[in-house]
Amino acid sequence: MSGTANRGDESSGSSAAPDLAALELDKVIHERARLMLLTYLASSDKPQTGFTELRDELRMSAGNLSVQLKTLEEAGYVQIEKRFVANKPYTGVGLTVRGQKALSDYLGELEVIVASLRGRKEV
Numbered sequence: 001m002s003g004t005a006n007r008g009d010e011s012s013g014s015s016a017a018p019d020l021a022a023l024e025l026d027k028v029i030h031e032r033a034r035l036m037l038l039t040y041l042a043s044s045d046k047p048q049t050g051f052t053e054l055r056d057e058l059r060m061s062a063g064n065l066s067v068q069l070k071t072l073e074e075a076g077y078v079q080i081e082k083r084f085v086a087n088k089p090y091t092g093v094g095l096t097v098r099g100q101k102a103l104s105d106y107l108g109e110l111e112v113i114v115a116s117l118r119g120r121k122e123v
Contacts, residue, residue, distance in 0.1 A: 020116055028075045029106045033060060033068045038077060038103045041095040048081065048092035069093060077102055 029035055036058050041049055055065050072078040077099030081092045095103075 020113060023109050023112065025109055026102055026106050028071060028077065029102060031068075033058075033064065034072055035106075037065075037068055037072060037093075038095065038099060041078065041093065042100060042103055048094040051091035051093060054093060072099070075099075075102075 029038060037054065040054065040058060051062075051065065051069075054060070054069075055062055058065070060068070069078060069080060073080050076096060079094050079096050081094070083090055083092070
């Protein structure tokens, strides 16, 4: 999933631009709603964020949020915990170590793309 080995800036032996076609952006993260979810969770100072907070802050419907969280959970990027808090159901969502790494790798690949495109404009 990570394109860190495929950046191309070292493999050619020259200072040529990286091979952008070799980058493999994580398709799970690349979807807008999932990228927003992971970014929100990564920027939180809490180990878990409530489903309701995610729904409200990201302006997503409960159904869409559920579907996106299921996809992220299946990929191992988030952990979902259901429990009762003050006799009310609570669903907490936390970013896993795997999810943090995947997001970091994804953002690194985007940086390679942006740097490459900036380099082309300067030529």
